Amino acid sequence: MTTAWPQRAACLGLDELFLPEVAVPSKTRAAKAVCHTCPVEAACLADALTTETAGASAFARGYVRGGMSPSARAHLPRVDRDRLIAAGTTEAARV
């Protein structure tokens, strides 16, 4: 996966939404809405899914990433996780 895609992130400068000290539902919804307008959403989600356990993210965000909360990412069925990682890796290679 390339490391160029974070430069196109829609959340740059929006730390109040994406790096909250406390998770607040209204901010989580707002962050997800930003993600769904982001041109690198798939790449970001793939990065989150592949690095949360490995700890080597290209884009060190901590809460909502790729339009999903940490809880939603953690509870993805394996088949969906694998499909999203493949799609996001393809997107990241194009950026």
Ligand code: SF4
């Ligand atoms: S998809 Fe990722 S890069 Fe895009 S706005 Fe959301 S957290 Fe930021």
